[in-house]
Amino acid sequence: MKSFKTVLLAGFACLALSGTAMAQSVTVYTAGPGSLIEKLAAGFKDESGIDVNVFQATTGKVMARLEAESSNPMADVVVSASWKTATSFAKKDMLLDYTSANAKNVPDFLKGPGYVAQGISALAIAWNPKSGTPKPEDWTDLTKPEYKDLITMPDPAQSGSAYELVAALTSQPDLGWKLFDGLAANKMIVPGANAQALNPVLQGAKAVVFGAVDYIGLAQAAKGESIEVVFPKSGTVIAPRPMMILKTSAHQDEAKKFIDYVLSDAGQALVAKTQLMPARSDVKADRPLIADLKILEVDPKTDRKAVLDHFAKTFGME
Amino acid sequence: MVSAENSTLQTGSPVIATGVSQRFGSNTVLKTIDLRVAPGEVVALLGPSGCGKTTLLRLLAGLSRPTTGSIHIGDQLVADARGGAFVPPERRSIGMVFQDYALWPHMTVAQNVGFPLEMQGIGRAERDSRIAEALGLVGLGHLADRQPGTLSGGQQQRVALARAIVSRPRLVLFDEPLSNLDRELRESLVVDIASLLRKLGMTAVYVTHDHGEAFAIADRVAILHSGNILQIDAPEQLVGNPSSPIVVDFLKLGLVLPAEVSNGDLVIRGGMHRLSPPAGLVNGSRTGDLFLPRSALVASGTGGGVASGNAISGTVVHSMFRGDGYAVQMRFDHDIALEMFSTTRLGEGTIHDLDISWDRAFWYPHEDVQTHPTHNS
Amino acid sequence: MRLKHLTARVFGNGGMIFAAVAPVLAVLVAFPLLFVILQAVFPDIARGIFANPFSRFVETLFDKHLFHWTLNTLMLGGSVVLVSALVAVPLGVLRGLFRIPFAGLWDVVFLVPFTIPPYIAALGWIMALQPRGYLEQITGINFGGFLFSFWGVVFVMTLNVFPVVYFAVSRMVASIGGRYLEAARVAGCPPMRSFWRITLPLTTPAIAASLLLVFAMAIEEFGTPAALAARSGFLVLVTGIEQRLSDYPIDLPGASLLSVILVLIAMVAFMVQNRIVSRRDFQTVSGKPGAMRPAELGAWRIPVVVFFAVIGFLSAAMPILSVVLTASTRTISGGLAADNFSTDNFAEIFANSGGAMEALGTSLLLGLGAALITGILGTMTAYVVVRQRTVSSRILDFLTLMPNTIPGVVVAVGLILAWNQPWLPITPYNTIGILVLAYCCLLLPYPVRYANAALRQVSVSLEDAARVAGAGGIKVFFRILMPLIFPSILAAMLLVFAVAARELVATILLAPIGTKTVALFIWRQFEQGSVGMGMAMSVMAIAITMTIPVAVAIWARKQGRLF
Structure with missing residues (x-):
């Protein structure tokens, strides 16, 4: 048994040496x-x-x-x-x-x-042109009945940029939580981090990602996937x-x-x-570059936990 | 300290256990016991289950540690509760045969038998020849390459025996090795084991609950009861001069009747029956057990239970033909039963008077002071 | 020599093994887990500061979701255990008792789910069953509604983990053999009742031990419930842990504290298991060896084979098929159209064959190393636990289960906290050694549980006989016990190998700089949006990983035993 331990220790010693000093x-x-x-x-x-x-x-x-x-x-x-x-x-x-x-x-x-x-990346709408839905131009378009049951969004609790998007949009005086209430009524799903949100849209189970990371969508489009990245007119957040x-x-x-x-x-x-x-x-x-986008600011004093809680409640994720 | 690890002994070593006891928590399994086994001697530990015989054997093997006392095998102190010395089983140079054979199912017969030699670091060539020799001794030379699972029970136990003796250990231990076999196999194997041990001159301790087996194999038999050795003697001595009613009862040597002394007569307890022993048998004691060996009882005819002071009567419960006569189960007062031998069939339910030969009777007085049994011869 | 005597006196039989195994476990398991607990108590332990103990307890423990998530965790764990038992116990018993056509094939097939990383399996199921998934593209129907529900999670998780129960039960039943069943039949008990009255109770230790593993895995797994049920609002404790570690500011103390709750839940399960097992200790491998002969199925041949085939298809073929389809289509949105099929993804893997092959080699080596070390160490631990039955051996037993109940990412944090201490003279951290440590720590429960169940059935007299024959504790262990329980150990080692060769969660945090493993390679492809290429790599990794179990199965067949 002693020999077994010696071998183990010797093994660690070798590994430790090989790992240091570059x-x-x-x-x-x-x-x-x-x-x-x-x-x-x-x-x-x-x-x-x-x-x-x-x-x-x-x-x-x-x-x-x-x-x-x-x-x-x-x-x-x-x-x-x-x-x-x-x-x-x-x-x-x-x-x-x-x-x-x-x-x-x-x-x-x-x-x-x-x-x-x-x-810098920005958040955008990623839309599948083969989905048979009209091309969305702005966030609020997605509360229309054409998109019912066809929207996904990355979880703001897991993705910092998605949180910023929620914080920025809900602080818009004309929007508030109304936009997200509308999305909830349209049965938007929040299946996880960025990749989980995009996947159902690629395969066609859903039509559109609300708040997709732009460079990932653009890269997918460049690869030939049926996906289009739309920067909403009313503005978006950058990361x-x-x-x-x-x-x-x-x-x-x-x-x-x-x-x-x-x-x-x-x-x-x-x-x-x-x-x-x-x-x-x-x-x-x-x-499109920063100069081409309308950028929404996030008030640094926003209560992150309160926003996340409100979001989770809106989408039944408690 | 003598190391016997590498020497192959031609004769066995003596074994001396002094003041050995074992307790598990508050449960005393073995009371203070002394046991001496001479070199080359075979001692059987005989007793009912739970008497401590297997515990004693495991102490000798080193499979458990004594609570008190010490054990020597040869010159080597193998266990000493006070000094803390303890030699684990693998360094005691012993062999052991287990009740469930304990053959390793993943090894062939030869590998099983050769294992002790391998552990001693004996080379392949010598190992092979000694495996062959050991298997030859138990008559299984032709099965060396078989898996133990394919052998019969008797064959498996022979393999276990070969494994126990292959390294010529200074002591071989047997833990009820034959209790899983049928009677015929048992009787033939017990003879084989006995002659093998004598031939190899090995010291052996043999645990069994079957007195026939013990008598057939042992030079001396130790009777254990509730953690005590009641008597240790040669079989003849044990039968001819049992030290206590418990020994008599366990060996089924005859009738044991609890009795009170009254005016020189013996009143069998709980009954009205009076017996008249010769003066000197009871020797002044007031209560005790009367032991009547089978040979002290002679059938005198069917009686109506009219008892004299020199006879008792019993009821035949069952008669069984045994080839050369009848084994007759008789019942006496207080449900005391005894198996007798008769040349004729005795009808069930018939009552027989048995004459007592007082010169063969024993009296075990009940006094607190341990007195020796009296015997009027 | 004196020391030997001393340890023998202190620890009794098996003391040598205890003395050998306890320090190794202390280093391997207790040391990092201690830091998880320290982290839960002292928020600043990472900086080596023992300030503000318990300061995060209130905030974490009074989280309004906590109760709900704990309930969900228990429900999920319980359901996966139940469904796994329903699927795997019959399979295992059939495999152990009867001559099943293609028996070796089924063993290999049921090992496949273990070689598929859970996140790949979940993604495979999603792509197969969601609306417009592969099934709908082929047949026009989808099971999205079922998949993205609580029972969908249970379904997918069960298919991932049931082999743990299958292998444990089939090995155990085979070693018990049919003789007890035959005895019951002769005693007038009809076949089904004999099964319930004889076979099942005798197999209880294996069933209980493997279901405990399943439970631990189910409460700890993040990927599957997150991918499938989070969207329907079903969240578990691990969700909370993952959220605390997924974005800045991260909350190590909170994650550690929630992990401690998981450990406590597992502890209750462990005690339940112990109660069940301790009341039923059967030594069925006695020193009286009997020949083992599997029974014939007779008229049941076809239905039984169909049963095996259906489970095999669902657990192995279905996810792999989906993975292969994704790997061999150019774009996901292109679907299964003829012009969308291509070998581009595979071609790219081969183009980058240096990196891919390096990753495969590293993963296989890590898998083998972890299997070997945990196999030996796990058996020794189980020996101490089964033969000693002291409080300290119980603790040892639970210690080996603990890492399995904590999310891999938290164990990884514990390993960093422990092994990156500046005062350590040498450390495996930032070498591949830390991955070996991590896998051994995470996967030790498999061999421990398997060996534990197997050892309980081995008669003590087999060991006594070897000791009397002159073999010391260590020799008895390696020459007698190891071979006797080898089928169980080997099965556990194959599970360890399969998991270690594809482990991601701990690897991602611990991998020394510059080290590539299969899982990391696949993850990077996904992260870059190349789902197809990640899937192509998965296909190749599964194929290569399976060569070793297949080789073992062929070898075992030649030896005439179960692997």
Whole structure:
């Protein structure tokens, strides 16, 4: 038995050794998209010779790992899909105050002390043209009887941008909760996170996603799926994806170089290629950009829990 | 400390258990017991179920630990409750045959038998020859490659026997090895085991509840009752001079009648019947048990129950033909039953007088002070 | 030597094993779970601060949904247990007692559900049964109404987990053999009654143990209820846990605390199981070996085969078919039109064969490693539990069940909290070793439960005989006990292998940087919107994962035993 334990311990020892000490590298925790970070890592390595170690998951999982690791942090750079992570990390003094020279053309509302947007997504309506329904133009169209039983929406309790959409729309004086009451009357379903909301529309079980993440829908359309992304006339919310360097980083120079690279022409071109809006206003993309959209603001003082509770109650999700 | 692990002993070792007892919680299974087994001797532990015989055997095997006392096998102290010494079974160099055979179903016969040798680190070649030898000794040489599941019960128990002796252990333990077999197999196997043990000169302790088996196999038989050894003697001695009515009762040696002494006569308890023993049998005691061995009872004819002081009468319950005569079940007062032998069939329900040969009778006085049974010869 | 004596004295028989197994379990299971509990109590434990104990209790425990969700969790767990028993016990008993045509095939087929990740299976069902799903495209009917309901969740979850019961019961019944049943028949008991009076009670330990596993899995599973029933408003405790970890700000203390509630629920189930099992201990593998011969089915051959085939079709073929269809169509919205079929998705996997093959290799290795370690460790634990019956062995027993009752993501958080402590001299964290630890921790319950049920049936005299024959505790264990209960252990190890080779929830959080596993590969495809490519990878992963059970089944057939 002794030998069994020795082998086990020896095994751990080997593994522990192999895992540590990688020279000239930067560790990035990112909430995706996965294809983007892969390309960014490869491009950065070509340019600087620095390895990028990637941990990729959803925002929630990235934050869970960061939080669980907080006694012994591992990440150098964090890329989140939720702007609020950046502002609150900055408030907690967790971020290295660094402003990249390449951030010059990033609009002010997309950067702060220690954080800057990588790219931006917006929420939209994703509509299946083969569904036999008229093309919706605005959020309120979806309360019409043509869409009864044919709408899905990502769960605002699981998707930060969906929450912001609910918060923004319900604070519109002319809409309030009336819009969502209408959607509930139209039997909109809330089947889970973004992917679960989109899938039934692709197969045709439903016709339209209320609040789809735009770049995913655009990418699906580019692949040949029968899907069209509609940006509602009355406006929508955007979700800038912040990048930040943790103060605890042991590779701050490499981390800064990485941020510089993402904001470089080459880096921003890669961002544009994934159908996200580039952070830099001077980089072109083959899709509607921030300037083309009407953007709804969310009052930061909104009571998140109250909104989520009201939403859950409206859609019978208690 | 002598290590016997690697030496193959030609004769068995002595076994000495001193002051051994075992308690499980408040339940005393084995009271303080002393047992000495001479080298090469076969001792049977005989008693009804629950008497502690299997407990004692497991203590010898090292499958459990004594609450008090010590055990030596050969020169080795294998268990000592006070000092804390304990040698686990695998280092006691013993063999054991289990009631349920305990053959490992995933191994062949040869692998089962060879296992103890393998554990001693004996090489393949020697192992094979010794497996063959052991299987030859139990007459199963041809079944070496079979799975135990395909063998009959008797064959399985022979394999278990071969496994127990293959390493020439200094002590072999038997835990009711034949109780799962039918009578005929039992009788032939008991002879085989006895002669095998004598041939190999092994020390053995043999647990059984069947006195026929014990008498057939053992040099000495220990009678256990409620955790005590009542008597340990050669079979002849045991039958000829039982130490207590319990021994008599367990061995079914004859009639035991509780009685009171009254004016030199014996009044059988609860009855009016008076017997007149010769002076000196009861020896001044006031109550006790009268033991009348079968040989002390001679049928004198059918009587009307008119009893004299030298006869008792019993009712025939059942007569069974046994080939050379009749086994007759007789019932006496207080539902005391005895199996007698008769050359003729006795009708059921008939009453017979039995004359008592007082010179063969025993008297076990009831006094608190332990006195020896008196016997008037 | 003295130490050996000491441990033997302290722990009694099996003390050596206890002494060997207890520290390993402490490191493997107790250490990370301790941190889950610490996290529940001390909100700032992740920073190493023991401040504000219990400060999150009120907020979490007085959540108005909590009671409702707990009830739903119990209802779901209970229903899955019930339906699993109804499906798997008859299958297992038939398999154990009778000569079933294609028996080896069924064993392999019933292992397939384990190789399909639950989120893929749920998605497969959705794509097959929802309105305009594959079934409607082919036959014109859909079962969306049923699928997206409570009973739809129970249906899909049962098909995912019933093999746990099937394998446990079939192995147990086979080892008991038909002789007790025959004895009952001879005693004048008609076949059905003999089954109820003899076979079923004798199999109780295996049924109870495997249903306990099913219960633990059902209350812990997130993907299936979320994908199927959340839309109809059916939410469970895990929903609450997942919500706390799905968006910023995340709430580790709340998630941990809700997990502790799951553990408490499981503890009650564990005690119920223990009561059931402790009253029925049957040693049916005695030292009197008998030949085992499965009975003939006679006229029942056809219906029985149909029964096996229907369950096999529903649990294995149906989801895989849906997965294969998705993988081989160009777009989902294109449906099953002839011009929409293509091998593009597979071609892309092969184009990226480096990454895909690397992921497959890593997953297979992880699966094998986890199966081996949990197989040995689980059997040793079960041995201590069955033979010692002390309070400490009971604790050990429950300890091995606990990880199975906590959502994988919370166990993963516990593992990070535990193994990323700066004071540890060496740590497997950020190496592939942490995944081995995680899988062993999460999957240890399978071998423990299976071995426990099997060991209860092995007569003690078989061990005594080996000890007297000169074998020490460890040798007895490996030479006598392990082989005797091997069919059960092997079945459990195959389950562990299948699950470990596709585990996602803990992997996603724990995977060391740069490590690719099959599940991560598939998840990234989905995350990028390539459902088809993710499905294509699933198909290949299932096919490759199944080669090992198939090889084992063929080998076992040659050996003439059940695998």
